[in-house]
Amino acid sequence: MKAGETVQQTGLYRVSHAGHRPTHEAILWEGEFFPTCRTCGNGAGFEFLRSIPQADEFEHVGYDGDFLDSVLAAWDHDSSRLSA
Ligand SMILES: [Zn+2]
Numbered sequence: 001m002k003a004g005e006t007v008q009q010t011g012l013y014r015v016s017h018a019g020h021r022p023t024h025e026a027i028l029w030e031g032e033f034f035p036t037c038r039t040c041g042n043g044a045g046f047e048f049l050r051s052i053p054q055a056d057e058f059e060h061v062g063y064d065g066d067f068l069d070s071v072l073a074a075w076d077h078d079s080s081r082l083s084a
Pocket residue numbers: 016017018020037038039040041043044066
């Protein structure tokens with residue numbers, strides 16, 4: 001999956017970047033968009049690994065500095081739509 005597509009399944013994803021950092025893992029929720037990376041933009045790729053484990057050992061992708069801006073922008077968009 002690529003940035004901008006809709007998340008089809010809540011779970012743990014492997015996140016890859018266009019060369020500027022190693023792959024890492026993050027949680028994404030069904031119905032939100034895969035965020036763009038502040039460094040490689042749409043070069044970020046997402047691969048579903050498994051459902052969210054019971055242990056809270058992984059964080060939502062929005063806590064990752066590379067994706068924070070993109071995730072927050074999507075949330076702002078949602079809230080403005082709801083209040084319109
Ligand atoms: Zn990146």
